[in-house]
Structures are given as C-alpha cells and as structure tokens.
Amino acid sequence: MHKRLFIPGPVDVAPDVLEKMGTQMIGHRSKAASVLQRSISDKMRKLMFTENEILLSTTSGSGLMEGAIRCCTRKRAAVFSVGAFGDRWYKMAKANGVPADKFSSELGQPTTPEMVEEALATGKYDLVTITHNETSTAIMNPVEEIAEVLKKYPDVIFCLDTVSSLGGTKIDVDKLGVDVCITSTQKCLGLPPGLAICSLSQKALDAARQVENRGLYLDLVEIYDYIQKKDYQYPSTPSLSHMFALDYQLDKILEEGLENRFARHAEMARYVRDWANKHFEMLAEEKYASNTLTTIKNTKEISVKDLNKELDKRGYEISNGYGDLKDVTFRIAHMADTTLDEVKALLVTIEEILNLK
Template identity: 30%
Template sequence: MIKTPKLVMIPGPTPVVRSIQDQMARETVAFGDAGFVADFKEVVADLKSMWRCDGEAFVIAGSGTLAMEMAVANVTKRGDSVLICSHGFFGDRFIDMCKNKGLDVDTLKAEWGTVYTPEQMDAALSAKKYAAVTVTHVDTSTGVVVPLKAICDMMKKKHPDVMLIVDAVAAAAGAESWMDWGIDVLLTCSQKAFGVAPGLAILWASKQAVEKRRSLGTIPESYADFERWIPIMNDPSKYWGTPPVNMIWALKESVRIIKEEGLDERYARHIRQAGYFVAGMEALGFRTAASKELRAPTLTIFFYPEGSGLEDAAFRAKLAEEGVQSAGCLAGFAGKGFRLGHMGNIDKHILVGAMAAVERACLKCGYKIEPGKGLGALQAGLAKE
C-alpha cells in the first residue's frame, strides 16, 4: 500500500516549497563569506523596505517566542507599566514575560472568539501612564484577527508616546500590516506565513523604538538586545552571534517569492482563499469559531457540526491518515473543533487536497455528508482565481 504523504496544515510550521528547501540544502559556507554577507544584507534591506520600516529590521536565530521577549526587553524597563491586550492563549503569553521582567502588568481581555475594540483600548490606556501596549494581530488559539489599522490610527492620535508592540507571528506576510501605520515593534518568525522551516526570529523596530532602546542605557538582556544586533544587521560581516547561514538563504528565497507575488496581492490572496475554504467547510456543516468579520486569513478554527457524532481525537487521527495534519484546539475550545492553517505558500492543489481529505475523514468517521459538496464550494471559489 502506498503511504499517503501528509500536508502540514497546522497553524505553523507551514508547507515549505521546493525552492526554499533547496536553499536549506546548500553547502554551508563561513558566515564571513562575502557572498553570504551580501545575501544577508539584502534580506535585511528587503524586509525594511517591504514593511516600510524607518528603523531597523532584525533576523536572528530563534523562535517567535524569542522575538516576543526581544520586543518587550528593548522598549521597557523594570517598574514600567504595560497593557497587554489579549484575545487568546498567545496574547496571554506576554503576561508572564512582562511580569518576569519586573513590569507592572494590566490586561485587557476579550472573550475567545471575539476581540477588544480600539475604543476599549483607548479607555484602558487613558486610565494610567503606560510605557507599552501589546497586541496580537492573529491569535492561533482563536482564529481571530484584530482591526490592526484602526488600532494603529487610535494609538497615533491618542497615545503616540506609548510603544505599540504587535505580535504578528501568525500574521506577517499573510495579514496586512505596515510599520508606517504607527507600529513600534512588529515581530514574527520564519515558519508561518513566510513559509520557511522553523528557526528564525524576525522583528522590525521603528525609529522611535530604536531611540527608546538607546534611552534605556544598559539592559539585563544580552542576546535579545537591539544594540548588540544593530551593527550586525547593518554590516553582516561583523560578529555577535553565529548567523544560521542556510536559514537566511531560505528566507531570502521566501522574500523573493513574496516580492514576485507582491505583498498587496499576497494579503488579498490569503483573504480570498480562506473564504473559499470556509465556504467548503460550511457546506459540510462545520462552523467557524470567529464570526465572518473577525476571521483570520491565515488559519481557521472549525467546530464540529452538532449531531455529527465526530469525536475530536478520532477525527483528527483519521484526517492525518487521509493526508492532512491538523491541530487540536486549546483551553475552552479543546475537543470542540480543530485548527487548520492556510497561510504562506499554500496553493490551490494543497487546498483541494485538504478539502478532499476532510470529506474522506468525515465519511470514514461515520458523518454522512454528500461527497464532493465541500470540494464543490471550494472549487467554485478557486475557479475565479
């Protein structure tokens, strides 16, 4: 029997296309190699210009979690007050990070599946002097996207001196964001919408954020310190920590793919294709955790149809057998549905294959659907592309 290869459809890592894989498989060179230095410098310059950053861009070995800590470390000092705005599990992760740094933490939380408003943020920020506020653009535990542009507009108008930190781990290169909206620190990692394997922390800092870091003097952090990395980002021939040579080549290829598609089209494609896939799943009786206006373009949480008899662990195991690796839900959503990523370099073939696998898994788990109904709805959308 031929073994069915699995499509990685979790909220990250995401599928890595062959041209990116090829860069990871190149013969590694010295990090001081002139060709590599030029490639690294080009990647950093592209990231700065593409995201319209007037400050600095950073690409370092690490995870999205490191990028989160790096963001907080460089714009706050012990005793500062920070407002953490959270609509899910990953927004909450900022709480311990900030408390461990000795920050005074307040939270603005939204019920899972919903989001706080810019007006609620304004009210919270007006009640106290804050050094920074954190926002999670897309939280993969809820599948909700925040109204980032409206939040940025409010912050520029009402609270321009408060550092705006945006966790875009599950959003950057898949959901629209630009540094010149008024974001001070934007952070992500390589394995989500950039479509590269795990291993890189990616971060943008505005000119205002860079100046804030310099005003702090010496900070306790070392590896996460902007001041340690800025000289290397500006001249990669210098040394602070060994750069992950092959991963940076892989990111360079990812950036080339993104530039070829264009960021505006990439954002639009994510929205369109997410909508097509949701339509197919709804045709099968599934519903989404987030309402239509709050659905993230990079992943979706699908709740099992009432009366379907589908049991979470058994369904996801069968779905994996049929060729799609999905993710379970977290906390209060656990067991009610599953999380499916559709970000990065996922194409029509992958989406069609994923929907077909969902249909087969439903049938094999005893949920009586009309075969091809979900595929038909998905294909009707994809045919417009």
C-alpha cells in the same frame, strides 16, 4: 508518506526552499554574510511596508516578543490578549520583571480600539502589545482601528505580533505606526522554524536605550548597534542556513507579487469560512476572521483525534483546538504556499470521512 500540513505552523516547505537550507556554510563574519543579511533586510522592508531597520534572531518568534517587551518598556506594559499568545506575552513580561497588566478578551472576541483607548487614557502605560493574528482562536484583530488610537499617544511604543499573519495579509508597518513588528519563518513565510524577524523604529530604539536591564542575547539595542557597526553582521552566530532559504523565498514571494499573495490567502480563507458555515460554525465573527487560518466550532461533536487519524491515512493533517478550545474546535490553516485547489482537496476528503452532505 509525507503528510500535507494544514496546521498553523510549521507549514509545508517547497522542495527548492528546503534545498537552499543545505547551502554550504560561509564565514558569518565574511563580506558574503553581510551581503546575504543586507539582502534579506531590504526584501523584508518591502514585505513589511516599512523604512525601519530589520533585525534577525536565531530564535522562534517568541524570542523577539520577549526581547521587545523587556527592552522597550520603561514604565509599564499593557498587554492585550485574545488567546494563548497574548497570554504568553504577559507571561514573558512577568518572567523578566517587567511591570505589566493584561487585558483579555473573551475567547473568540477581538481586542477593540475602545479597550486600548481606555487603558492608555490612564497614562500608566508606555508600551502596548497586540496580537495581530491569534492562532488559537483565528481572530485577526482590527489593527487599523487600534493604530488610530495609538497615534493619539506618541510616547507609547506599539509592539505587534504578526507571527502567523505577515506574508499572508497586508501589514503596512509604517502607515500603522508599528514600532516593533515581529514575525517568524515557519508560518506565512513558508520556511522551517528557527528564525525570527522584526522591524524596529527609531522611537522604539530610543526608548530601549533608556532601559538599563535589557538582557544580552535578545537585547534589541545590542543587535541594532552591531549590525550598523559591522555591516549587517550579528553579535551571535546566526543560522546561515535559514538565511540562505529566507533570501531565496523572499525572491519567490516578491515574484508572486505581494497583492497577488494577499489575495490568494484571502480567497482560501473565504472558501474555508463558507465551508465551515455550511457544515459547522465559525468561532470568530466574519469581520474579525483570520485570512491565514480558520478555527471551527465542533458543533457536530466529532472526534478531532479520530478525524486526524483518518486524514493521516490519506496524507493530511489539521489541528485540534488549542488549550481550552481543544476538541470543542478544530483548526485549518491556509497559509504560505498553499493553493486554493489544495484546500478544496482537503475539505472534500474531510466531507468523505465524516459523511457530510
């Protein structure tokens, strides 16, 4: 029996989208491949609210995160972390020999504009990484306020991890001044894992050209120059199967309407937060709570493992807490093509299992 996934990725994928993954191959150096990949880029610009170039990578989101910090840091990176995935960006910097400092918030607390201002005022940093939506804590950082700080520092490259939020909440890349906005397919976009996507500003591209050791497979300059020269073909063999599905899914997303899609995610989030506050307690403050998943404090000290065993019998799965938050929290995702009625059915089932009143 298929379990309905309410975990923060991978998500359930609609049958018609999965079917597109089975499309017969075409030559990846063919005109048809150029048409497909250009179509994806044009649609992604609409979803990201940007005029910047779109790059695709047959990796997880981590691939383009690593590529961004390695390619675009000329001097030193300021990595802001609100959990496991900010920590990962710092680990990537160190593994690639990129000078970097990490600025961590307490678990459940956001990156504040004041933190970013204090770091940039030192003049030490020419690149900043922000996790927009942290899947371990379900913090959604105040990116609009952070962006206003970064606008005071026009030479600093602004990298934003939107892996678990793009497609589920509005991220106006150009208005925010994001130079490298990174996402991947297995969360709010509603596809299987295996493809990463980013937008790349001219400022980021110019900065990257000044960096000598950018690697090869994840060299953003190499990818950018190749798709310009070869009409949206890629230097390495891409995952055409993901691209067929992504092109199709983006049509469905645009047909739903971006504002409608964002509103649906916000409605599901409000419902889960209200439920969490009624029966347990939220980890994040309301104003920093994610629209795509919710991390709930385990105030009743339930066995999350046992809860998932019972949910499994009924065809559902949720997530335990991540890392240091394992068992002291649990997580419910509400993203991609999930509906409010499906969320309600899950929560009723949890109430029955735990005998919640």
